[in-house]
Amino acid sequence: MISDRENLGMMISTVSFDAIKEGDSRMRYPTLTEAEIEEHLQRVPMWTRDGNMLVRTFQFKDFIQALQFVNQAAETAESINHHPDIDIRYNKVTFRLTTHDSGGLTIHDFELAAASDDFADTILG
Numbered sequence: 001m002i003s004d005r006e007n008l009g010m011m012i013s014t015v016s017f018d019a020i021k022e023g024d025s026r027m028r029y030p031t032l033t034e035a036e037i038e039e040h041l042q043r044v045p046m047w048t049r050d051g052n053m054l055v056r057t058f059q060f061k062d063f064i065q066a067l068q069f070v071n072q073a074a075e076t077a078e079s080i081n082h083h084p085d086i087d088i089r090y091n092k093v094t095f096r097l098t099t100h101d102s103g104g105l106t107i108h109d110f111e112l113a114a115a116s117d118d119f120a121d122t123i124l125g
């Protein structure tokens with residue numbers, strides 16, 4: 001007879017094992033704590049937080065420049081396998097960042113935010 005406690009223990013270890021085996025991103029990318037989020041936000045002051053998302057609207061000269069920015073960010077997004085939710089309206093581009101797989105903000109969102117800031121700074125001069 002297996003006790004509830006043992007059963008729970010087995011369930012947890014099975015979940016963890018599967019997660020590691022499958023390379024589950026919940027294991028690879030733990031969500032940040034509130035304190036960590038507050039700390040990281042200070043390094044990307046142009047970004048606001050909307051629940052589980054980091055949000056910034058970038059403004060460029062025109063549509064072509066906006067697309068140039070999006071294409072640069074897309075290359076980085078692909079290389080780190082972390083993709084922004086993107087809204088493009090003529091010369092304005094809004095990025096919403098979150099780690100969908102983890103259900104919250106992770107270090108990857110802040111990395112992509114900082115990289116996007118750098119691209120925008122370069123394009124805007």
Ligand SMILES: C[C@H](O)[C@H](O)[C@H]1CNC2=NC(N)=NC(=O)C2=N1
Nearest residue numbers: 081082083084098099100101102
């Ligand atoms: C299967 C694929 O690796 C995952 O779905 C990746 C792709 N890009 C992603 N991008 C973002 N922003 N969050 C994710 O959780 C995520 N997961």
